[in-house]
Amino acid sequence: MKAIALGSPIGLDRLMLEERPDPGEPGPGELRVELHGSTLNYHDLGVATGRMPSAVGRVPLADGAGKVTAVGTGVTEFAVGDMVVSCFFPDWQDGAPRVGDFSRTPGDGIDGFAQEHVVLPATAFTHAPKAFDAVEAAAITTAGLTAWRALVVDGALKAGDIVLLLGTGGVSIWALQIAKMMGATVAITSSSDEKLERARGMGADFTLNYRMQQDWGRAIRDWTGGRGADHVVEVGGPGTLAQSIEAVRVGGHISLIGVLTGASGEVPTAALMSKQARLQGLIVGSRREQQAFVRALDGGAIKPVIDCRFPLEQLADAFRHEMSGSHFGKIGIEW
Amino acid sequence: MKAIALGSPIGLDRLMLEERPDPGEPGPGELRVELHGSTLNYHDLGVATGRMPSAVGRVPLADGAGKVTAVGTGVTEFAVGDMVVSCFFPDWQDGAPRVGDFSRTPGDGIDGFAQEHVVLPATAFTHAPKAFDAVEAAAITTAGLTAWRALVVDGALKAGDIVLLLGTGGVSIWALQIAKMMGATVAITSSSDEKLERARGMGADFTLNYRMQQDWGRAIRDWTGGRGADHVVEVGGPGTLAQSIEAVRVGGHISLIGVLTGASGEVPTAALMSKQARLQGLIVGSRREQQAFVRALDGGAIKPVIDCRFPLEQLADAFRHEMSGSHFGKIGIEW
Amino acid sequence: MKAIALGSPIGLDRLMLEERPDPGEPGPGELRVELHGSTLNYHDLGVATGRMPSAVGRVPLADGAGKVTAVGTGVTEFAVGDMVVSCFFPDWQDGAPRVGDFSRTPGDGIDGFAQEHVVLPATAFTHAPKAFDAVEAAAITTAGLTAWRALVVDGALKAGDIVLLLGTGGVSIWALQIAKMMGATVAITSSSDEKLERARGMGADFTLNYRMQQDWGRAIRDWTGGRGADHVVEVGGPGTLAQSIEAVRVGGHISLIGVLTGASGEVPTAALMSKQARLQGLIVGSRREQQAFVRALDGGAIKPVIDCRFPLEQLADAFRHEMSGSHFGKIGIEW
Amino acid sequence: MKAIALGSPIGLDRLMLEERPDPGEPGPGELRVELHGSTLNYHDLGVATGRMPSAVGRVPLADGAGKVTAVGTGVTEFAVGDMVVSCFFPDWQDGAPRVGDFSRTPGDGIDGFAQEHVVLPATAFTHAPKAFDAVEAAAITTAGLTAWRALVVDGALKAGDIVLLLGTGGVSIWALQIAKMMGATVAITSSSDEKLERARGMGADFTLNYRMQQDWGRAIRDWTGGRGADHVVEVGGPGTLAQSIEAVRVGGHISLIGVLTGASGEVPTAALMSKQARLQGLIVGSRREQQAFVRALDGGAIKPVIDCRFPLEQLADAFRHEMSGSHFGKIGIEW
Structure with a gap:
């Protein structure tokens, strides 16, 4: 063998x-x-x-x-x-x-x-x-189940929720597909207009090139009419977290997955507090959650x-x- | 005026x-x-x-x-x-x-x-x-919000869940649309093949004429491979509840809305207990739930x-x- | 052996x-x-x-x-x-x-x-x-974990909640002890004044002999100032459920455990619906719930x-x- | 006037x-x-x-x-x-x-x-x-309801849970009393042995002078046999958060209340992620939560x-x- x-x-x-x-x-x-x-x-x-x-x-x-x-x-x-x-x-x-x-x-x-x-x-x-x-x-095992857990298990995603995704890596693209399959509204960021174009083709409702618009946290919030995103799938880590907190709504939910910008860094904890937001650390999920995810995929809506x-x-x-x-x-x- | x-x-x-x-x-x-x-x-x-x-x-x-x-x-x-x-x-x-x-x-x-x-x-x-x-x-005020509350608020519906709907009244048809908008799988019953045909056209995955198949609780469970439905929207009341309990999965959720078959009647409580199922009474929902429902409808997927x-x-x-x-x-x- | x-x-x-x-x-x-x-x-x-x-x-x-x-x-x-x-x-x-x-x-x-x-x-x-x-x-294995699951796992019991217990069997007495350990208020029924006296000695706040007061559902609700009980541990089954529904508050929680009065019977489903109450079937609980229960008992407050x-x-x-x-x-x- | x-x-x-x-x-x-x-x-x-x-x-x-x-x-x-x-x-x-x-x-x-x-x-x-x-x-309005919200509303505190409290300010002392009223186990830190002694008199199970033991996060985890605390009431902010993350169990819950050590600071986000822990920002609570808290206090167990x-x-x-x-x-x- x-x-x-x-x-x-x-x-x-x-x-x-x-x-x-x-x-x-x-x-x-x-x-x-x-x-x-x-x-x-x-x-x-x-x-x-x-x-x-x-x-x-x-x-x-x-x-x-x-x-x-x-x-x-x-x-x-x-x-x-x-x-x-x-x-x-x-x-x-x-x-x-x-x-x-x-x-x-x-x-x-x-x-x-x-x-x-x-x-x-x-x-x-x-x-x-x-x-x-x-x-x-x-x-589905790693990237897929991570996105499912972030949005569906921890986030109890429902139709009409606003989801903010950072970048177009494996977890973010899965999250885009899951969010659209469940009737949510999606904003996504990237440094590449071409990738944003592809995301838009997959249903993303709002795209933002963070090289062009560095204050993207506020831009997302403005796009929501000031209310903020219900869910942020935070794959960036400390380098992006301050803006994710800026973008999330009062009482909102940030899934902390990422270490792309480091394992530790400056976080505006008082802003997280006054947003009354949840920063939920997670690594992938349980086997039973994977079984539920497979049932969702059996519907055939996404690959x-x-x-x-x-x-x-x-x-x-x-x-x-x-x-x-x-x-x-x-x-x-x-x- | x-x-x-x-x-x-x-x-x-x-x-x-x-x-x-x-x-x-x-x-x-x-x-x-x-x-x-x-x-x-x-x-x-x-x-x-x-x-x-x-x-x-x-x-x-x-x-x-x-x-x-x-x-x-x-x-x-x-x-x-x-x-x-x-x-x-x-x-x-x-x-x-x-x-x-x-x-x-x-x-x-x-x-x-x-x-x-x-x-x-x-x-x-x-x-x-x-x-x-x-x-x-x-x-949306009464029938729509009732269906939303049953599936989304109380039921935390997710893609891949199996939903059983009884009949094709206002609440059931809303529930069909909401369930499909969120990636769920839907079974629906009626006494009219024509109505079942229309439901199928709206995305129902399994239809059952309860005049033809009176043991429909078992039929639904068989259709799910023996696992049972995750959610039942029970608009019938005591006359249908026994079969709804038969159809629901272990640990499942039955929304008790209906009085169509009476205000009181024989219920197999021991079966509900051993299914470890939840029978959740509800009447419509709160204003904030309606606001969330409106956000979901703003997406334009269903009317x-x-x-x-x-x-x-x-x-x-x-x-x-x-x-x-x-x-x-x-x-x-x-x- | x-x-x-x-x-x-x-x-x-x-x-x-x-x-x-x-x-x-x-x-x-x-x-x-x-x-x-x-x-x-x-x-x-x-x-x-x-x-x-x-x-x-x-x-x-x-x-x-x-x-x-x-x-x-x-x-x-x-x-x-x-x-x-x-x-x-x-x-x-x-x-x-x-x-x-x-x-x-x-x-x-x-x-x-x-x-x-x-x-x-x-x-x-x-x-x-x-x-x-x-x-x-x-x-703890059967009666104890059943009471723990009913109140703590399913019921998310908190201090100040009102708990109604039916009779003085093993589950009810465990529920009395767990409820008091967590700061709740407890009403309990029995047909024996002597047993009610013992329950009172264990902290029951309100006792009721259902042979004397047959309309006990209403009596419990009156005792709560009309608000009703937050949790009912329903060990009776169909013979007592109508009064349990009468006793529970709007939005309250009834744990359906019992088959003492039969496996099936007349239930006022419309009353359960308009109370917007949850009737939750359960049988004991998982091993992990037992581990949490053991941690609670390790505190030494109850035996x-x-x-x-x-x-x-x-x-x-x-x-x-x-x-x-x-x-x-x-x-x-x-x- | x-x-x-x-x-x-x-x-x-x-x-x-x-x-x-x-x-x-x-x-x-x-x-x-x-x-x-x-x-x-x-x-x-x-x-x-x-x-x-x-x-x-x-x-x-x-x-x-x-x-x-x-x-x-x-x-x-x-x-x-x-x-x-x-x-x-x-x-x-x-x-x-x-x-x-x-x-x-x-x-x-x-x-x-x-x-x-x-x-x-x-x-x-x-x-x-x-x-x-x-x-x-x-x-009860500010400090009390904050502690209640952190432990009971957000934390779904149950008997046997392990609660870590930082210092002996108003929120922490309320949290100590609420936790003990509900059968939890409490560790508390202070820089004053005299205050720790008072906390012990109020039921604290483990006390730690953080001037003596600067690696208190690990000390708390060791005290729990390596499992970690279920809940941390984080009134310190960025200056204490790293150790709170060290102290919390996998899947645990940190209530982020404090700005005592600043509004922003270095946070080990990767550690929060791999602990799969929840960092929940909060400010006090709703009127309905205060009503529930008052019911809990009406029991007379704590002042x-x-x-x-x-x-x-x-x-x-x-x-x-x-x-x-x-x-x-x-x-x-x-x-």
Whole structure:
């Protein structure tokens, strides 16, 4: 069986397919899955470029989708031939958050999905959305479920709500699609007019080039008639948070996802207080939330935007494409 | 000024336009509104046919929409020329339910909107949805807000949820439209194949003629693969509740709205308990919920289904049409 | 190892200790527990008297508490010597309800705890509350967690809320204690002045003998100054529900637990609707809810009321005592 | 009628009782209230020391309690002789937050309660808790309701939860009392061992002198066995927030109230994200929340801690005492 593992020292140049022992047959409660697709996340990039030295030797990639080829005893939820997709937190099945680190996340604390076959507990997967191919299915695990959790689980999004999205990365584009599927109104920012044009084609109601309009927080609020956005999906972090607080309505909700502008920084806490706003930290979501998300996707209204697809053996090139920042939506890996 | 009032004894034959004193100019915090449309509800029919003898002399109709023609001092939310729509509970502005009767509901405990002009506190209205005419706007007050409250406020509806609707009355058709606008999956029942066909044309995913399939609770559950519906909008009451409990999923939600089959009856409480389901009584909603609903409608995705329109002077005929049960959606009154 | 199993046909006379094979050592993820205590529930009585003929040969009793005597590989939450207590739904770990039957409940669908030793997954237990003996700990599993779920999980109980309890069975007495621990105000009914006196000694603020005052729903509402109770813990079922609806406030919450007066009956659904009240079916709760309940009990403010204690070999007599209805609080089984 | 108004320029030295016109009789929906007590908040200190120059001429003090001496037409909630207490946001009656500034807060944007009589809408008051004198009642309006909102409304506090409080100011001491009334476990910090000793006497389970133990965030988490606090009442602001994030559990809740250490500062946003924690900004609460809080206080379990009482004419001295920081609980003003 072929797999990719992180070399020592870690480096994109060392991401090469190598032979690995076959994982064998599934034990009780387990599945054997023939993997066929993954997508890249900012988190994967961090691991693959050595931000986590303890990952030496680990198989990278948090997202994985493929076909069930064998089913262990006691498994009733899946059958041979089912298309399945992995869970970012295989131990977080249900309920309020239980995890605050990546020690059990595939491709970080444990082996990920840059390989041909895995044998894992059935509870580490959900069904894939109907009519999604492996790359599309893989895209739901990290970026998709993050956007779903931010808007739907934490935000209780409803039709008519105003959603502000920062940039056109994987989470933001998923959030755009989810928000439009549920009747919300969406504003989105980017430094690229071309990307904003694409977002508008996907239903964005208001677009803003933050290079042109640096006081974008106020601009968004003005666009809402002074009321402010109900939800902000904050993928930027400290560098954008002050303006997100400016843009959100009194009593509004900011999903804190991002570390793109750093892990720490100046935050106007008094403004957050007087806005009576909620700043909700989150990392992806539970398996049960993924099951609900899959039901929503089974409706067929949306599919992830796949920027491009690389074969597994060109994983390093795919990461380089991610680093370039020129993509729109998800970068797929397919095998 | 012309108006219709309930005669003594109350009877449809006595619903005639008569001259009434003009309400004059608005005082502080009030609006003067030139009314142009209403729609009929089951509740209005009850009042108009004498189920509430204390209503003698009252102006009927809970729904009212029209144009602001004068604004009292201190009113900042509305301006002359704004299109507005009335609130079913003018005293319930916000927050959890405060009212358990109709003593302050227009057309029941207080005068309703079967008249040309009213002067009322601004807090008794919200803006009308953009691009709705007066009849369409009036349709949101009672039936629309009831459906919104059931699914969105109480039910926290999300894309992918399964919604079961009973019949094709005003609340059910609104619920169908709201559910589809938010990406949900909808099953609907009727005794008319023709009405089911229309519902299917509006996006219903599964239709069921309960005259053909009397064990419809089980049929719905089978259709969901045994899981059951997430939400049931129960407009039937005791005569249908047992099957609604059969149809709902474990932990699901039944909105109890209906008295169509009576005010009391046999209920399998043990089945409700073991389903761990919620049976949530509700009557319409608060003004703030109506404001949120209007924002959702401003998106332009849906408009109420108006079965037909009667002029105000033919209100009695309109009620007779309602009694016939042949309508689909709302019966409008226009003047 | 000694155990009690349900004979064939099932009957209290056949509940006798017999020799059973020892369960052996724990496998991966499992615990071996030396059991020392249980308590009786209405549900257990139903099983033990043959309401569920399929239970022939089953070890009865849903509640079980004891000491960990061996720990399987991979178990980190428990250590040898820990006092633990069983879970009513060993498969419902967390999140919204997943189960609507008793097919996996100990003492019903699977073997229960009327035995000396068990080997089960660690996830079928939680830690016992500090300073609780085995009988006291066992009392939390069914009756205690039901009361906690009704008031705290579903009801979001807060200080100052008014709670109405029906009768002085195990759930009601737990609910009384939980409500008082959290600063709520409690009304309780009974047919026995002596039991009401005991409830008053435990902090009940208002007591009512329903044999003396048959219109108790109205009496409770009058006592609240007409506002009504925030929460009703409905252990009676259809025979009491009409008055519970009368007693609850607009927008209030009725926990539907009981089948004491039957599985089905006449319910005034229109009254529930116009009260805008929630009738929430429930069966016990999840393991995570039990963990939160244990944390609350670790504070040491309350302990279950144990009416009396029977040795395991006198289980039949304990059930007869339960049938007599003379107990107050829980009937313990100790070995 | 006597009153105190802010001079020009604003300064504590200019806070002197002066004669003002009597407010006269109440109009429709209004109350005339004879005021007898107030308490000082950090917010009042800011106004009184000129942080808000626009307040020149304004009557200070956000908290006010006294006796109803006349009732306008249409008021049914209050009668002459009732003890009442003011609302921090007289226009925020119910529901989710509506206000993000102090433009309608007594003693800031509008006249406050440093006077003998007021005539105001009945909706600007609630009943005072039973058996509270005027100073005790006044203490609930700002500090008390803030603590209640943080823990009970936003936090859904339950017995067994772990609450971390920073310092022994008015909000923290109220939070300590509310948390203990509802069965929670409390840790509290201070720089004064004497104050910690007093907090322990009021039920605090764990006390920590942050001058001695500067890494207090970790210390609190260690004390919880590594799990972390469920709720942190963050009155410090940016200077303490990093350690509060360290102390909170995964999925926990931090109420952001404080500006004591500044309006903006370095915040470890990535740590908040990976804790999946909620940072909830808030300012006091709605009138309906105050009504619920009063019901909780009517139980009689707790009364505010009044550090000392000054007569109204010594208001300047009372503010100087507040600035010294030596108080524990609330500083009362009585007349």
